[in-house]
Amino acid sequence: MKILVAVKRVVDYNVKVRPNSDSSDVELANVKMSVNPFCEIAVEEAVRLKEKGIATEIIAVTIGTVQSQEQLRTCLALGADRAILVETDIPVEPLAVAKCLKAVYEEEQPDIVLMGKQAIDGDNNQTGQMLASMLGCAQGTFASEVSVEEGSIAVTREIDGGLQTLSLKLPAVITTDLRLNEPRYASLPNIMKAKQKPLATRSAEELGVDVSPRTQLLGVELPAQRQAGIKVNDVAQLVDKLKNEAKVIS
Amino acid sequence: MSILVIAEHNNQQLNPATLSALAAAVELGGDIDLMVAGSGCQAAIDQASQIACITKVIAADHSACEHFLAENIAPLIADNASGYTHILAAATTTAKNIMPRVAALLDVQAISDISAVISENTFKRPIYAGNLIATVQSNDAVKVITVRATAFDAVEATGGSATVETLESVNDMGISSFASEQLAESDRPELTAASIVVSGGRGMASGDNFDLLYRIADKLGAAVGASRAAVDAEFVPNDMQVGQTGKIVAPDLYIAVGISGAIQHLAGMKESKVIVAINKDEEAPIFSIADYGLVADLFTALPELESKL
Ligand SMILES: Cc1cc2nc3c(=O)[nH]c(=O)nc-3n(C[C@H](O)[C@H](O)[C@H](O)COP(=O)(O)OP(=O)(O)OC[C@H]3O[C@@H](n4cnc5c(N)ncnc54)[C@H](O)[C@@H]3O)c2cc1C
Ligand SMILES: Nc1ncnc2c1ncn2[C@@H]1O[C@H](COP(=O)(O)O)[C@@H](O)[C@H]1O
Numbered sequence: 001m002k003i004l005v006a007v008k009r010v011v012d013y014n015v016k017v018r019p020n021s022d023s024s025d026v027e028l029a030n031v032k033m034s035v036n037p038f039c040e041i042a043v044e045e046a047v048r049l050k051e052k053g054i055a056t057e058i059i060a061v062t063i064g065t066v067q068s069q070e071q072l073r074t075c076l077a078l079g080a081d082r083a084i085l086v087e088t089d090i091p092v093e094p095l096a097v098a099k100c101l102k103a104v105y106e107e108e109q110p111d112i113v114l115m116g117k118q119a120i121d122g123d124n125n126q127t128g129q130m131l132a133s134m135l136g137c138a139q140g141t142f143a144s145e146v147s148v149e150e151g152s153i154a155v156t157r158e159i160d161g162g163l164q165t166l167s168l169k170l171p172a173v174i175t176t177d178l179r180l181n182e183p184r185y186a187s188l189p190n191i192m193k194a195k196q197k198p199l200a201t202r203s204a205e206e207l208g209v210d211v212s213p214r215t216q217l218l219g220v221e222l223p224a225q226r227q228a229g230i231k232v233n234d235v236a237q238l239v240d241k242l243k244n245e246a247k248v249i250s
Numbered sequence: 251m252s253i254l255v256i257a258e259h260n261n262q263q264l265n266p267a268t269l270s271a272l273a274a275a276v277e278l279g280g281d282i283d284l285m286v287a288g289s290g291c292q293a294a295i296d297q298a299s300q301i302a303c304i305t306k307v308i309a310a311d312h313s314a315c316e317h318f319l320a321e322n323i324a325p326l327i328a329d330n331a332s333g334y335t336h337i338l339a340a341a342t343t344t345a346k347n348i349m350p351r352v353a354a355l356l357d358v359q360a361i362s363d364i365s366a367v368i369s370e371n372t373f374k375r376p377i378y379a380g381n382l383i384a385t386v387q388s389n390d391a392v393k394v395i396t397v398r399a400t401a402f403d404a405v406e407a408t409g410g411s412a413t414v415e416t417l418e419s420v421n422d423m424g425i426s427s428f429a430s431e432q433l434a435e436s437d438r439p440e441l442t443a444a445s446i447v448v449s450g451g452r453g454m455a456s457g458d459n460f461d462l463l464y465r466i467a468d469k470l471g472a473a474v475g476a477s478r479a480a481v482d483a484e485f486v487p488n489d490m491q492v493g494q495t496g497k498i499v500a501p502d503l504y505i506a507v508g509i510s511g512a513i514q515h516l517a518g519m520k521e522s523k524v525i526v527a528i529n530k531d532e533e534a535p536i537f538s539i540a541d542y543g544l545v546a547d548l549f550t551a552l553p554e555l556e557s558k559l
Contacts, residue, residue, distance in 0.1 A: 129350035229541035
């Protein structure tokens with residue numbers, strides 16, 4: 001069984017982002033970049049399926065700038081067998097990403113596509129659903145457990161009300177939630193080995209995909225900042241403040 | 251302008267978040283239709299038809315809509331989208347599952363989680379866990395949008411009498427099926443709808459200790475939430491997670507207990523009107539956004555709080 005894992009290069013989750021000097025976009029100069037945490041979980045799940053003997057080949061793919069090779073190398077060090085960079089210079093939207101992934105899917109014919117539920121930069125939570133739609137296949141979004149069966153896959157999903165388990169026909173697109181697994185760290189020998197693994201570069205034009213944006217970012221701003229309030233001395237003062245000052249309890 | 255809002259419901263009752271999505275539709279202006287797709291959902295259809303701001307209910311009561319499988323519902327929405335300039339739904343897990351699939355069928359770029367309507371094609375939405383607010387303009391002919399419910403005040407649920415149009419043909423795509431579910435049972439208010447939320451973090455140290463919070467919640471009529479660390483440690487189930495990747499809440503009062511205040515947690519609660527933090531570490535970042543901070547050990551503070559309420 002072949003697994004395609006889509007990963008995105010994003011600002012590391014520990015970075016406190018700011019608007020750039022003209023507030024036209026996020027300041028990305030000298031900012032630490034990483035594999036989107038949800039994508040790391042997707043890679044880990046693919047590697048575990050391979051370790052269980054279910055998956056035979058794992059292909060990591062990203063759509064982005066040439067710098068995204070770094071994140072693909074990380075995925076190779078984590079256990080992907082080969083990687084594909086679909087190189088673009090412009091920031092791509094979920095719809096365009098899904099179209100590129102569809103083109104790669106058609107070439108590679110994987111049984112399962114594993115992706116993150118959301119990229120923590122744009123927080124869109126769209127790409128997996130869009131890809132599944134374009135492929136006309138089933139989707140298991142926000143997965144916290146997957147179990148591959150003959151021709152189908154059972155996916156337990158984190159939904160607002162609790163957990164839901166679906167049975168999906170293969171091929172299917174699975175998007176990961178946080179509790180699906182805890183990703184491993186790449187070992188030094190594996191980081192060295194990853195340098196030898198194949199990394200192909202493609203372009204959107206070559207794949208026949210129009211990636212021109214449908215939306216325009218007019219600007220970014222900081223949200224209204226909350227002022228720190230006061231420290232109360234004890235529980236009695238807290239209750240008094242909530243009753244008589246904030247008037248939120250009676 | 252003509253707007254289609256997709257209702258969220260459990261076949262019996264509309265989810266209040268839908269009333270907030272309708273509020274965003276009202277801000278856009280124009281005719282608003284409300285689609286209720288479900289199975290055995292007459293009660294929800296009846297409720298929908300009473301909402302004053304809508305023109306028409308579009309109802310699909312069909313077994314293929316049971317469990318709101320995206321594979322079946324998305325084509326239903328896309329097939330009935332013609333004539334609409336906007337398709338909206340509240341940004342719940344159900345809509346997040348379905349709406350991008352609709353957008354792909356219509357070949358448009360969806361806009362997730364809007365927190366403000368600037369104009370008919372321009373919206374504000376939080377990005378980077380709410381650390382920045384983006385203003386985004388859509389150039390697509392149809393705007394497919396999910397709405398952050400906490401950012402819009404619900405419309406009136408009654409006072410109207412909309413006509414109901416019934417959709418007969420719904421396809422079961424036959425590629426996905428429901429197997430089982432484990433829904434949280436609770437007599438407490440739903441997290442995203444509660445006016446008071448009491449949340450616990452890793453500092454609670456165990457699931458049993460959440461009883462300290464439940465007792466306070468019951469006195470206040472509050473819902474109980476949690477940080478990711480508390481969910482990961484299996485103190486409580488996942489549906490209680492508040493944050494960037496959990497639920498977004500904005501109650502009148504949010505009490506964070508034993509929660510440090512990571513940006514991913516703040517993303518889910520910093521729009522609350524009044525924030526209280528109880529933490530034994532006076533340097534905890536949660537205090538920088540709390541209106542009232544109490545530096546104390548929660549195991550002594552919580553019983554005392556319960557007795558004083
Ligand atoms: C991609 C991604 C998404 C994430 N999404 C979310 C999300 O949606 N929601 C979320 O919450 N987190 C999320 N996180 C995790 C987040 O970064 C933090 O790790 C998490 O919020 C920490 O939870 P905590 O505050 O309970 O635990 P900690 O940071 O460990 O804090 C525990 C606090 O309890 C206090 N404490 C301990 N004992 C006591 C006591 N006896 N009395 C009083 N205080 C005490 C400590 O002083 C400390 O401040 C996400 C992380 C990533 C990478
Ligand atoms: N540029 C990209 N290249 C590859 N995969 C991506 C890209 N953008 C998003 N994805 C995938 O889609 C998931 C959801 O992203 P999003 O819809 O942007 O929140 C991510 O976790 C990735 O798995």
